[in-house]
Amino acid sequence: MTPAARASAVITLLDAVETALAEDSLPADKIVSNFFRERRYAGAKDRRAVGGEVYSVIRSRALMSWALDEVGLERTGRSLFLARLAFKSGDIDVFGADHPHAPEALEDGEVDAFKAMKNLEWTDAPLAARLGIPDWASEGLIQRFGYDLSRALTALNTLASLDIRVNPLKRQATYGPGIQGFQAVPMSPIGFRAAEPVNIRTHDAYRSGEIEIQDEAAQVATYLVDAAQSQQVVDLCAGAGGKALLLSALMRNRGQIYAGDVSAIRLDALRLRSKRAGCRNVQIMELPESGKERDRKLMDLYGKCDRVILDVPCSGSGTWRRNPELRWRLNDERLRKMVEGQRRLLAEGAGLVRRGGRLIYMTCSVMPQENEDVVDAFLALNAAGRWRRIDFRNIWTKAGLRGAPPPSQAANNLDLQLIPHHHGTDGFYVCVLERGQ
Structure with missing residues (x-):
């Protein structure tokens, strides 16, 4: 041309x-x-x-x-x-x-x-x-970043690098991804980052399921689920299944993972990816957005799950490096409705957790309204010791993550908020909640 x-x-x-x-x-x-x-x-x-x-x-x-x-x-x-x-x-x-x-x-x-x-x-x-900065995001961004706003937005406006991970079911991380130009990432023990743009989908290692595209933040979040091989896990907003597939590998194809989503298209992609990755313990569930049919499909899981993952639909503000137009798709009213949906999903997911089990709430957002505020509102309605936050730092090493836990940008010391200009990842929030005995 x-x-x-x-x-x-x-x-x-x-x-x-x-x-x-x-x-x-x-x-x-x-x-x-x-x-x-x-x-x-x-x-x-x-x-x-x-x-x-x-x-x-x-x-x-x-x-x-x-x-x-x-x-x-x-x-x-x-x-x-x-x-x-x-x-x-x-x-x-x-x-x-x-x-x-x-x-x-x-x-x-x-x-x-x-x-x-x-x-x-x-x-x-x-x-x-x-x-x-769009109008709807100004308050949340200022609350999150304060005087560091300019540096934070500069990072969010910069093209993201390509992160991949090896599939532990098919390849040992010590051998690397088998593709030149990648370096190990600092936190995930199976993650690698490209120094230059790479069309990864043309490589045999990708086509054979030995490697997957996944930002390091999502890898870290999946490790913090800390599921044992025998446990029952529900990924309630699984999408195309990036976390479910990694969790399947970390559980060595044992236990049971229920991957649910409202999108048949995303679940079709998960079926293909699951087959390519060699995952055999992932059961796919297409869920209605709401109503009695959704309740019926989840009925047998209520109060029985060791881990529930809630990567809820969100503003995607943490992914602006990859999807810069997302910021122009929202407004104040849409954000308000999104937060309402996040609160409903958190309440629903909590009902699936057994006593002593954990719910892992996560978003690819940097907005406090979608992160700490949603969890705080949930805990305020579930007082008297029924639920408690777990310090992510106490899970870090046991879960197999690399190095010391990083400083979090969350408003408290217990949740993990990753941001591009501090951690080199997408903006990503993780809160681990444990149900009382």
Whole structure:
């Protein structure tokens, strides 16, 4: 692809992302993958260049939107790309270039706007625009990070590295992943991190189930479940099963893991991954979102489970490095409803735990409203010693994690809150609750 053709592709994709945000439809990564699936002539370098530019614009969308407001341009894929060129002091010759796939030539008003944006004092933009803070998230981010807000958001706006783990059922961690360019991560004993971008899905080790893609934070969270090989575990919001599969391997295919989710598509992916990974103790349950049928499917598990994992649906604010457009999909009302759902799931999951068993509540969020606040509200309703928090540091070494427990960014000393600029992982929260005898 020529530079002009790449520019046209970026604009087309940005328009599609803007439409998806307005309609709350496809995620950006799906939009990009669909685009190139229909254009197989595009080479790997073109895909990386176009995709990288699209995500750069998404990460800086708030700042680009501020610039467009300053010069009176409506936000579109074309104008966002133009603002990005102005920010980078780029060349506008790609517009109207002598190429069949070039973007249309700029109108006089667009040229004037481009020149005006090049002369903007970008550092004078509001803090929320420079850091990409949506209105709904400002209170929670300030509460979490305080004076460290700028450093935290800079990390959340930086492209994440690729983390993988070996599958203990098929490969020993001491042998490494069998792929060049990976280094061991500091906390997970089976995790590795790539220094450069790698298309891991093309490697035999991935296709054979010897390795899996999983951020180190999720690996750590799964280790903190600390399930014995004979125990009965429920993963109530299993999704595509990353934690269930790792737990299956850590339990050496013994005991029983019930992996439930409301999405048939995600559970179909789990079935394929489970077969590839050689997991035989994972029982998959498709659950309705609510109602009597959901209660019926869970009835036999009430009060009988040694461990219940609740990786609840959340804002995904801890994954903005990978999914930067997520921040623009929420608002105050949606966050409120999400928190209500998290509280309902926590109450439901608690009912499945046997006496002396544990519930592990987790999110890929950095928002206190979704993390400590949800657990605090649950404990306030379940006083008199029925439930207690377990200090994650007391589980760390026994569970098999590497090194000393890291400093947590949680509001208390008992829960684990991982954040990118301190731990090098996604933002991830884990609280271990134990039911009284």
